[in-house]
Amino acid sequence: MALLQIENLTVEFETASGWFRAVDGVSMSVEKGEVLAIVGESGSGKSVAMLAVMGLLPWTAKITADRMLFEGRDMRGISPADRRKMIGKDIAMIFQEPIASLNPCFTVGFQIEEVLRIHLGLDKKARRARAIELFRQVGLPNPEERLNSFPHQMSGGQCQRVMIAIAIACNPKLLIADEPTTALDVTIQKQILDLIMALQAKTGMGLIMITHDMGVVAETADRVVVQYKGRKMEEADVLTLFENPKSNYTKALLAALPENATGDRLTTVSDFFDGNPEPAPSEGLGVTA
Numbered sequence: 503m504a505l506l507q508i509e510n511l512t513v514e515f516e517t518a519s520g521w522f523r524a525v526d527g528v529s530m531s532v533e534k535g536e537v538l539a540i541v542g543e544s545g546s547g548k549s550v551a552m553l554a555v556m557g558l559l560p561w562t563a564k565i566t567a568d569r570m571l572f573e574g575r576d577m578r579g580i581s582p583a584d585r586r587k588m589i590g591k592d593i594a595m596i597f598q599e600p601i602a603s604l605n606p607c608f609t610v611g612f613q614i615e616e617v618l619r620i621h622l623g624l625d626k627k628a629r630r631a632r633a634i635e636l637f638r639q640v641g642l643p644n645p646e647e648r649l650n651s652f653p654h655q656m657s658g659g660q661c662q663r664v665m666i667a668i669a670i671a672c673n674p675k676l677l678i679a680d681e682p683t684t685a686l687d688v689t690i691q692k693q694i695l696d697l698i699m700a701l702q703a704k705t706g707m708g709l710i711m712i713t714h715d716m717g718v719v720a721e722t723a724d725r726v727v728v729q730y731k732g733r734k735m736e737e738a739d740v741l742t743l744f745e746n747p748k749s750n751y752t753k754a755l756l757a758a759l760p761e762n763a764t765g766d767r768l769t770t771v772s773d774f775f776d777g778n779p780e781p782a783p784s785e786g787l788g789v790t791a
């Protein structure tokens with residue numbers, strides 16, 4: 503049984519000019535212990551699809567799916583109380599902006615201990631001990647002292663380590679990492695990526711890595727979903743995707759990597775892709791042989 507199975511997910515938002523479809527009939531699944539990358543440019547609906555799974559979209563969103571199963575359990579009709587028990591415990595998510603994701607009014611120690619209190623019911627002493635252990639696990643120096651820091655007293659990389667510690671606090675079965683390194687300095691990006699991958703390997707949790715960066719895909723993923731304008735353009739295991747991409751959009755993404763540049767100008771996706779996700783009559787969805 504897949505850990506997460508989504509079929510034909512569509513998400514629409516009501517806007518002043520009518521309904522806007524951010525996710526259009528996307529299907530995907532993640533197995534236990536697998537790393538699935540969702541790649542696509544900004545606005546392709548990567549985050550919205552995962553926020554729909556987490557139940558974190560505003561009420562203005564209209565979500566439909568033929569299937570949305572977590573460990574075989576239907577997430578579509580789940581009550582808010584049951585969802586709250588599951589989110590943060592069995593499924594956790596880390597976001598692009600670590601400082602914005604933390605509450606500025608509370609110490610990071612309080613924030614991680616709240617998760618341990620609510621989901622695991624640990625008493626004060628056990629919470630503190632586990633929080634220190636988690637901070638140590640994510641490589642925060644002086645974990646005992648760090649617990650008393652407010653988010654603004656820490657760097658972006660340290661805040662992301664706190665977010666990761668909070669996310670893994672209850673040993674989730676699935677971690678969704680939404681562009682976890684995009685907002686960080688280049689030197690820190692690799693450290694955070696390595697940390698997430700080391701934790702994934704150690705715990706065997708399923709991991710969904712949302713990214714626009716093909717380098718991150720190459721370094722992390724077992725399997726890849728390529729998304730464009732809310733639609734899934736292609737899905738393949740990572741080697742096949744890089745060696746034999748099928749969709750024109752994936753080919754364009756790969757051709758636009760700086761290391762593949764040949765002329766005196768860096769190439770862009772639009773040099774290779776006309777921006778039309780509609781299939782030609784003889785082709786699959788944006789796919790050429």
Ligand SMILES: Nc1ncnc2c1ncn2[C@@H]1O[C@H](COP(=O)(O)OP(=O)(O)OP(=O)(O)O)[C@@H](O)[C@H]1O
Binds near residue numbers: 524543544545681
């Ligand atoms: N609450 C909302 N109301 C209306 N439109 C929204 C809302 N949230 C997201 N969208 C729109 O849905 C589309 C998909 O957004 P999404 O954040 O999933 O993109 P993304 O692929 O994750 O890109 P990024 O990497 O920039 O986050 C965008 O056009 C965005 O403006």
